[in-house]
Amino acid sequence: MPKIPPMQERRSAPRYTLPLPVAIKRALASQSDILHCRLKDISTSGIYFTSRENFTIGDHFEFSVNLPTEGADVAEAEVFVEARAKVVRVDQKSANVNPRWCLAAVIEVFKIIRTKASAS
Secondary structure (H helix, E strand, O other): OOOOOOOOOOOOOOOEEOOOEEEEEEOOOOOOOEEEEEEEEEOOOEEEEEEOOOOOOOOEEEEEEEEOOOOOOOOOOEEEEEEEEEEEEEEEEEOOOOOEEEEEEEEEEEEEEEEOOOOO
């Protein structure tokens, strides 16, 4: 049997595994319709996250995530990413009573926001 060559990496930017909460707002949704999802990994070109809500390939959404500042001067700043993205892959991971989907999305526009940490 011929040996199958390994798949070539197609990502243009390195991914960082960051299991963090991520707030998702679908296009045309109101501010009160924020989905609380779970980030699995992120790069400057895309994200991979889990959701209890189904999405369709091509869906647009906005997201925000608070990045860890470990190793940085935590007293000085907090770092947030706000972005607009489009779903490019949907995988249903469970079809039982608690459905869950894993979603890949390409980031169309993003901004990094650094703010002073709130005083404790």
